[in-house]
Amino acid sequence: MSKHYAVLGSPITHSQSPRIHAAFAKQTGIAMDYLAIEANHDDFRAKLDASNLAGANITLPLKEAAFALCRTSSTRALRAGAANTLVREGEHWHGDNTDGVGLVRDLTERHGLDLRQRRVLLLGAGGAARGVAPALLDAGIGALFVVNRNPDRADALADAMGEPGRVHARTWETLPKLGEFDLLLNATSASRGGSLPSLPMALAAPRSAAVDLSYGEAAIPFLAWARAAGCTHAIDGLGMLVEQAAESFLLWHGVRPSTDSIFAQLSGRADALVTAD
């Protein structure tokens, strides 16, 4: 009998996760179904428990709440203080976070970036930023500057990383003085509300890579800024989405699916691939 999986969050109707996991299931021959379930803080726990799920992906705005309800957690979920993947263990949930490893895999393997010793700017200090910061450090970046509208959250994220020599919290006002970065990441939700605060062009250099953790329309303002500022790479979060999904699939099923075909389909470049699944 096929097991049940789902992604929970809000808004959820445009989530690509059901399509991605259906493609992985077909590719690997694993019988499963995967739904999108609209859930908010009020009804999250009830919907999770009522859905008879063997595993779940958790998206906005529930990743921290998901982490809080887990009986056990992986080290990477602990460091992030947020879970995007839940695995049922009997009556309890085990929490993990595959966002960071998904991002690093997309940047290094799909886009060929070398992250080692890079000077990195992380805009935002919410759940998305917390999810990726530990994996960036593990990937060997040289320095991480965390800049957030609310400076207390930037301080808290930097403190939680426990590497004061490598991780620095800065205020938004200091951005013009921070110099150039090799990698600039937008982990704020500002563009989802339509208004990314203005950023100094001096943050970017021709060799820089800019990454928005969102994809689709939400990624447009930051990536347009990055191109105008002269960044060589302007990368949206679609590749990260596919890679974090593959890591979740691995946790649930013990097999890591290949991601190239579904990435090409979702990015509208399916015809560029010779193989199809």
Ligand code: ATR
């Ligand atoms: P997510 O899970 O997407 O990270 P979150 O935890 O609510 O969601 O965090 C949203 C992030 O976007 C925060 O860093 C937030 O800054 P504050 O901590 O100051 O609220 C940031 N953000 C949201 N709207 C913003 C805006 N208009 N300008 C700058 N930062 C913004």
